[in-house]
Amino acid sequence: MEKWSQWIYEVLGIGHSYQYKIIATIVVGLVIYILRRMLLHFILKGKEDVKAKYNWSKSISYVGYFLTMLVVIPIWITELESFGTFLGLLTAGLAVALKEPISNFFAWIFIISKKPFEMGDRIQIGNSEGDILDISFFQFTMLEIKNWVEADQSTGRIVHVPNGLIFTHPVYNYNQAMNYIWNEIPVMVTFESNWKKAKKILLEVEEKKLKPLVSNMRSEMRKGREKYYVHYTNFDPTVYTTIKKNGVMLTLRYLCHPKTRRTSEQAAIEEILEQFYKHDDIQFAYPTTRFFDASKE
Template sequence: MTETFGLSPALQERLLTSIAVILVFWAARRIVLFAALRKVTDPKLRYRWQKATTYVTVPLAILVLGRIWFEGFQSLATFLGLLSAGLAIALKDLLVNLAGWGFILWRRPFEVGDRVQIGPHAGNVIDLRIFQFTLLEIGNWVDADQSTGRIIHIPNGKVFTEPLANFTKGFQFIWNEIPVLVTFESNWEKAKNILLEIARKHGAHLTAEAEAKLREVSSRFMIFYTTLTPTVYTSVADSGVLLTIRYLCDPRQRRGTTQAIWEDILRAFAECDDIDFAYPTQRFYNNVLEGKPEARARPAEIAGEPRTGR
């Protein structure tokens, strides 16, 4: 080998030793994974085992290889000191991402499987690596937090510079609202009672579970809700009376519950002759004929004469 490649015996020894070290660590990782995953079927647990063995074997292999190739230094600490100084200058962004990875592992603002939003990007966390984490995107051009099918890779350092929202960690429920607009002529009180019954049908079963989760998370965060039961709020819009359903739901089931509630609303309102949906329209209003008796304009007033009291 010395004559063919021009390598000294010492360099040949280091190369062969390095190859042997890499093979040993690779084989050790494979054996550990085979033994650990033989009876594990949970995808999340299998993923954690794979990541844990990688995080252990790769740094150890780097340290051993560094010891082999830099044994001329007085100590391994000298080698690590020079290496860290060079990395700090040349690889600042990578170090920030590495620090972000450590922060994610230490503080756990999210885990694999959580639904999060960081900056403008939202999705389910499907992978976490040393320098980046990966989201299966939701939202964007797709309504109601459904998956777009795109995969987004986000540098870990973004956890220090971008707002991070976790849909599933802590309280684990979100509030969803469905606005329903009925005409001013409709029996809005009857419509409100119908909507309240429908909201309770689809959201009341989560109230007890949500209260238990709230008590659990209130020990760590100052979260306070006076009521967790579904409700309907009343307001007035330009085109009619606005009835807004507000209820708790699982973040991943928002679109499904919205669809189920709307289908029940359509069926219920179809059976009511005194309830109509409102939508933007234009009509002419004759105050003389349609106004309240005491508030109607008189023909004399229309002609410009002042109104006289009785």
């Protein structure tokens, strides 16, 4: 062993003390990696919940990183007078050179502790909007929605967002309050139409097509009240009536899951088209121009 150590010193110029530190670091890393893999295999065996598997994997990885740093750092700082000296020098250097990464790291601590969002949530931050795929030390990853797609559906692009952005931009979470959002479908009929009949049809469409989509809504509402005091006196589908310059606006308002907004809207609109087609006294309104000739009246 001493011969190998002497050979490394002569060929590579690495001192004996540094050889020990390198070997010790590699051994520590391998041991913790093996323990991590074994623990993950034991815990995740038989689990089908993707989110639970992700959370366990991330948590065990973070513990592994922490233990590795806890064991390795003292190996490499024996030349310094104290661990406090090391931390002082490290902090001073990093504060100047790595402002953004430090901000991102502390933002990661904020994310995993305060949980403004979790894996699988749909959020909007700045100009980015999508579903959370991963949360790491310096950035979180989203599957983008919208952009050139005219609905809350995926574009197929992956967006990597620095964690520190949560300190300077508001985070809009679609799932956190009650896992449902309000959606509205505006339907405009002409002034000559039987708007009362049209409104009745819309209410029937909501009862038939939209209300069954939120069967567990009440339990989700209770969760929202417990954490954020989200309180609604009425969360049944409804239709509001408004007069516009081109006709009577009937607006369907209903709750839906954030990831089914487009499909629920399509189901409702197709049913509305079929029902309105059966009634001659209901016509859709659209911008028109009418000319009045006083000489012919």
